[in-house]
Structure formats: structure tokens, C-alpha cells
Amino acid sequence: MAYSDKVVDHYNNPRNVGSMDKNDPHVGTGMVGAPECGDVMKLQIKVDPATGIIEDAKFKTFGCGSAIASSSLATEWLKGKTVDQAMEIKNTEIVNELALPPVKVHCSVLAEDAIKAAINDYKKKAVPAEVNA
Amino acid sequence: MDFYRVLGLGPKLQLNSVELQQLFYGRSRELHPDRFARAEPSVRAAALEESSLLNDAYRTLKDPVSRAEYFLKHRGFDIGEQGTKDVPPELLEEVFELNMALEELKSGDESARPQLATARDHFAALLAQSDDELTNLFAAHDASPAEAVLRQIRGVLNRRRYILNLLRDVNGYLSN
Incomplete structure (x- = not known):
């Protein structure tokens, strides 16, 4: 099975690989995995509390090329979006952008799950802080 | 069935x-x-x-594992399908850390080797533990069949699959 040029590009030059301090109250961390293929994906967002805009996103994925490309693309899309906009990102958009074949659709689902997990983690942390303010 | x-x-x-x-x-x-x-x-x-x-x-x-997978499939569970994500978060953390160590070793950092050997033993123990859990859950299900027990079994199967994949990778690198 041939990977699309975009997948190869993200695989060879993954964007935003790395990690942020998960204890930072403005950082949300999403860790998801797919037991079937052994993939594990960590995706983090850093949110500007004043604007609610995601100012940085990092990921680290152990898995196939499509899983790496899906999460790499996800971090590109996340930057500059508000948390609510980010919540709207659908796996089908990732599938279309990367031209993923049906057998690799689950990689995009994993990326969407990682985004949602990161946002939920951020919100969970942010709520008590706002109550105190 | x-x-x-x-x-x-x-x-x-x-x-x-x-x-x-x-x-x-x-x-x-x-x-x-x-x-x-x-x-x-x-x-x-x-x-x-x-x-x-x-x-x-x-x-x-x-084989108890393929038997359980067959059984669950016929009870409407999506076993073996890509997209089942019924894995405890702590295990994901461990899987992630182990992959990090594997990557260091792959990039020639030999200092990761002892950590990997420890991790392999730990995951081998986890595998044995999940086999015991399966045995117990099988007995629980046969005594009184319940959807909740089947769901637990699916969780163990997913965990087990993850652990097996990792053990295979780790053993592959440690034997090099």
C-alpha cells in the first residue's frame, strides 16, 4: 500500500514533535492508544487563558506512518484555534487532507480522540482555577 | 455460534x-x-x-484468547477491530515510556538497555497477570453470564494485545 505524498511528508518531517510540562495548568495532555496495532499517541496543547486560543501544540506518536502523520497534522491545525474550534476538528477532515485509505482511517480517529482528550484535560484543570478567580 | x-x-x-x-x-x-x-x-x-x-x-x-475473541464477537463486541480503545490510562503511560526507551536504544543510546530489560520483565508479569484474570472472568461468566463480565474480558484482551506487541518489540531489540 502506498502512502500519499502528504503522509510521507509528515512522516519524514513531523511538525511539532515534543512534549510540554503536563503539570502546567495551561497545558492539556491527551494520551490515547490503539491496542490492535500497538499505537500510542500523546498530544498536548498549551492554551492562552486570556483568549482561549491554543498557542502551542506538541505530539509524540509511536505507530505507523499514518498515525504519525495524523497527529502531526492535528498539531498544525490546532495552533491558533480556540479550544471550542479545536473541539470541532473531525477525523474525516484528516482523512481527506492526508488521503488516508480505509484501512488507515482508525489512525485519524485516534488523532481526533487525542485532541479531545487533550482539551478535556485542559478544561478539567482550568475549571478549579476559574472558580478561585 | x-x-x-x-x-x-x-x-x-x-x-x-x-x-x-x-x-x-x-x-x-x-x-x-x-x-x-x-x-x-x-x-x-x-x-x-x-x-x-x-x-x-x-x-x-x-486457545483461550482466540476463544474469548470469537465468543465476544458473537455477543456483538467489536473485538479485533481497529478502533477499540478500552485500555486503562496507566497502561498507556507505561506503553509510552517503554516506547521512549526503545527509541533511545534504537538511536544508539545503550544506557536504555537495563531499563528495557526491567520493563520486559514487568510486562511479562503483566501478561501472566492478564491470563489469570481471563481465567477468573471465564469462570465468573459461566457461573452467571453477564454483559458486564464480557466487557471486562474485552478490556483484558485489549490490554493483553498491547502487552504482547510491546514484548515482541522489546525482545527484538534486546536480542540484537
């Missing part, structure tokens, strides 16, 4: 491997092609088909 039917078994998760083998041999003799040499072509074809089903059934049911 054809695999259970062809062996004349009720829908139980706990199966005795000796009894299972005896059932398999018995049914194999009944379905042996020699017995159908002079039968109608349609009857002969049916026996052959049943015999092939029997072989698949025995191969699947004699």
Missing part, C-alpha cells in the same frame, strides 16, 4: 482442553470423507464443509 455447535458444546468460556480434543477427534471421525465416499454428492459436500468448519472451530476454541 457455529464453532460451538459443530463440536456439540454449550456457550461456555471455560473449556477443558482434553475434553475439547476428544470431542474434536470424535466429530472428525464422524465427518471423515471415507464415510461419505458413496453418499450423494450434496451430502458429501455438506460433510466436507462441516469438517472444515470443525477444524476451524477446534483451532479457535482450544
Whole structure:
């Protein structure tokens, strides 16, 4: 099975690989995995509390090329979006952008799950802080 | 559940491997092609088909893991499908850390080797533990079948698959 040029590009030059301090109250961390293929994906967002805009996103994925490309693309899309906009990102958009074949659709689902997990983690942390303010 | 039917078994998760083998041999003799040499072509074809089903059934049911997967599939669970994410978060963390260590070793950092050896032992223990859990859950299900128990079994199967994949990778690198 041939990977699309975009997948190869993200695989060879993954964007935003790395990690942020998960204890930072403005950082949300999403860790998801797919037991079937052994993939594990960590995706983090850093949110500007004043604007609610995601100012940085990092990921680290152990898995196939499509899983790496899906999460790499996800971090590109996340930057500059508000948390609510980010919540709207659908796996089908990732599938279309990367031209993923049906057998690799689950990689995009994993990326969407990682985004949602990161946002939920951020919100969970942010709520008590706002109550105190 | 054809695999259970062809062996004349009720829908139980706990199966005795000796009894299972005896059932398999018995049914194999009944379905042996020699017995159908002079039968109608349609009857002969049916026996052959049943015999092939029997072989698949025995191969699947004699292994507790593939048996449980088969069982769950026929109870409407999406076992083995990509997209099942029923894995505890702590395990994901461990899987992630172990992958990090593997990557360091791959990039030539030998200092990761002892950490990997420790991790391998830990994951081997986790594997044994999940096998015990399966045995207990099989018994619990057979005593009183419940959807909740099947869901627990699916969780263990997913965890087990993750651990197996990792052990394979780690052993591959440690033996190099």
C-alpha cells in the first residue's frame, strides 16, 4: 500500500514533535492508544487563558506512518484555534487532507480522540482555577 | 455460534482442553470423507464443509484468547477491530515510556538497555497477570453470564494485545 505524498511528508518531517510540562495548568495532555496495532499517541496543547486560543501544540506518536502523520497534522491545525474550534476538528477532515485509505482511517480517529482528550484535560484543570478567580 | 455447535458444546468460556480434543477427534471421525465416499454428492459436500468448519472451530476454541475473541464477537463486541480503545490510562503511560526507551536504544543510546530489560520483565508479569484474570472472568461468566463480565474480558484482551506487541518489540531489540 502506498502512502500519499502528504503522509510521507509528515512522516519524514513531523511538525511539532515534543512534549510540554503536563503539570502546567495551561497545558492539556491527551494520551490515547490503539491496542490492535500497538499505537500510542500523546498530544498536548498549551492554551492562552486570556483568549482561549491554543498557542502551542506538541505530539509524540509511536505507530505507523499514518498515525504519525495524523497527529502531526492535528498539531498544525490546532495552533491558533480556540479550544471550542479545536473541539470541532473531525477525523474525516484528516482523512481527506492526508488521503488516508480505509484501512488507515482508525489512525485519524485516534488523532481526533487525542485532541479531545487533550482539551478535556485542559478544561478539567482550568475549571478549579476559574472558580478561585 | 457455529464453532460451538459443530463440536456439540454449550456457550461456555471455560473449556477443558482434553475434553475439547476428544470431542474434536470424535466429530472428525464422524465427518471423515471415507464415510461419505458413496453418499450423494450434496451430502458429501455438506460433510466436507462441516469438517472444515470443525477444524476451524477446534483451532479457535482450544486457545483461550482466540476463544474469548470469537465468543465476544458473537455477543456483538467489536473485538479485533481497529478502533477499540478500552485500555486503562496507566497502561498507556507505561506503553509510552517503554516506547521512549526503545527509541533511545534504537538511536544508539545503550544506557536504555537495563531499563528495557526491567520493563520486559514487568510486562511479562503483566501478561501472566492478564491470563489469570481471563481465567477468573471465564469462570465468573459461566457461573452467571453477564454483559458486564464480557466487557471486562474485552478490556483484558485489549490490554493483553498491547502487552504482547510491546514484548515482541522489546525482545527484538534486546536480542540484537
